Amino acid sequence: MSRDSYDEQLDRLTGVLAAMSRDASAAIRGASAALLGVDRGAADAVIAADPVLDQRRAEVEAMIPQVLVRHQPVASDLRLVVCALRIAGALERMGDLAVHVAKVVLMRYPVGVVPEPAVPVMTEMADAAARIADKTAVVLATRDRLAAMQLGLDDDEVDAAQERLLSQLVAGWPYGVESAIDLALVGRYYERYADQAVNVARQVVYLTTGTIRL
Template sequence: MGRDSYDEQLDRLTGILATMSREAGTAIRGASVALLDVDRHAAETVIADDAILARRRAEAEAMIPEVLVRHQPVASDLRLVVCALRIAGALDRMGDLAVHVAKVVLMRHPVGVVPQPAVPVLTEMADAAARIADKATMVLATRDPLDAMQLGLDDDEVDAAQERLLSMLVSGWSYGVESAIDLALVGRYYERYADQAVNVARQVVYLVTGTVRL
């Protein structure tokens, strides 16, 4: 195969990653709607659609051996395929974490998971996660290290919100142990979702600069 065909394969690979990133953002938004609105249909949709992300990851991973074996990639191309594997894994994991939130909703439905005192902090975490997902998609498109670094700041916001949530749960929480466990888990899922988005940005920085700084 010639260079044109090779470039087409790389373009297809990056296109899959961009699609996965958008789908991971849709997943966390759907999970947040399910959580905050006690929406069973939204939760079920997140869980059903997760299979699509898994298939896209498998498609991306299946392309890598062919790209490496049938061509002689230069250093920048080689970084791209290595980063693509890591990014696909992180995006798939983001979808899995959205599923975890949705499953907590279904487990308690029709009872809501989030009592009123915890609504503000969970809303903040949900909004931050959606914003981080959008920025991860942007970073994949722009490959701008400055955009990537911004995700680290957004991740700090999620971490701070999780700390406030945990403090609330251990300070006279009056909704029972089961509720506290559910919310601690949900908070952890959002925190890990944001971490995976930062991993995506970190790989973009490595792709562009050859170093990992974030």
């Protein structure tokens, strides 16, 4: 394989990851719209779109052996293909977590999942997840270590919001055990979504510096 052909394959690989990042961002935004707006159509759309993310991950996994077998990658290229597998896995799981939120919405529809007292904290979590998704795309595109480090701070914001949500649920929650369980699960899905975005950032840092630490 010529170097030009090899570079084209690497470009295609990074392009698929960029597309996955956009898909994961759209998924969490759609799930949040479904959750906060009690929007069945938005929830259905998130679930319907998820196979695309699965397909893109499979595409990344199929490309890696071709890159490794047909060319002897230099160290930086080898890090790219190794990181690509991990990044694709994290982005695919981000999509799955958005699907989990959408499924909770559908399970309770037409009743809303988020009672009025929990709307502010759930809105905060949804907004933070959307920002994290956008920054993940930027980190992938620019490989900017400072942007990657910012993702860690945004993740802390989601963690803090989840703690406030859990405190609310155990402090005499008046909407019943079922509602409390639903919200605890949704909060956990957002927290794990943010964690997977941080995993992407860590892989980008490793790709650019050779160290996994943010």
